Amino acid sequence: MAEGRENWAVDELLKAEEEANNIIKIAQKEREKKIKEAKVAADQEIAVFRREEETKYNQEILRRFGSTKEEEELERKTKAEIDKIYQDYEANKLAVVDMLIKRVIEVKLEVPRVVKGQFEQPQQNQ
Numbered sequence: 001m002a003e004g005r006e007n008w009a010v011d012e013l014l015k016a017e018e019e020a021n022n023i024i025k026i027a028q029k030e031r032e033k034k035i036k037e038a039k040v041a042a043d044q045e046i047a048v049f050r051r052e053e054e055t056k057y058n059q060e061i062l063r064r065f066g067s068t069k070e071e072e073e074l075e076r077k078t079k080a081e082i083d084k085i086y087q088d089y090e091a092n093k094l095a096v097v098d099m100l101i102k103r104v105i106e107v108k109l110e111v112p113r114v115v116k117g118q119f120e121q122p123q124q125n126q
Contacts, residue, residue, distance in 0.1 A: 062068075 065071075
């Protein structure tokens, strides 16, 4: 009979341990669920905060630097200047290429005056 009581006590302990493990698993699942809910809520709050701050920032930029009309005007002028530079490039590129080719092909066989002067100066000092 003593053996039956011991088995009964061990069975009761195992049953209590299993119940405790189930309670722990349930608590962990609830904790994970609450963490996920908190994360979703925090993400929503962050999104709202970000939109508010971006709105404030854009308003401050407009207040400090003027309207977007000035920006558009500057972009238009810049594009016009770039177009002008491109047109000048297109108009002059053939002439520049011809000039470079001519300079490369034509070789002058005389010594430049500047170089001659450098060689003549040491002889005069002697």
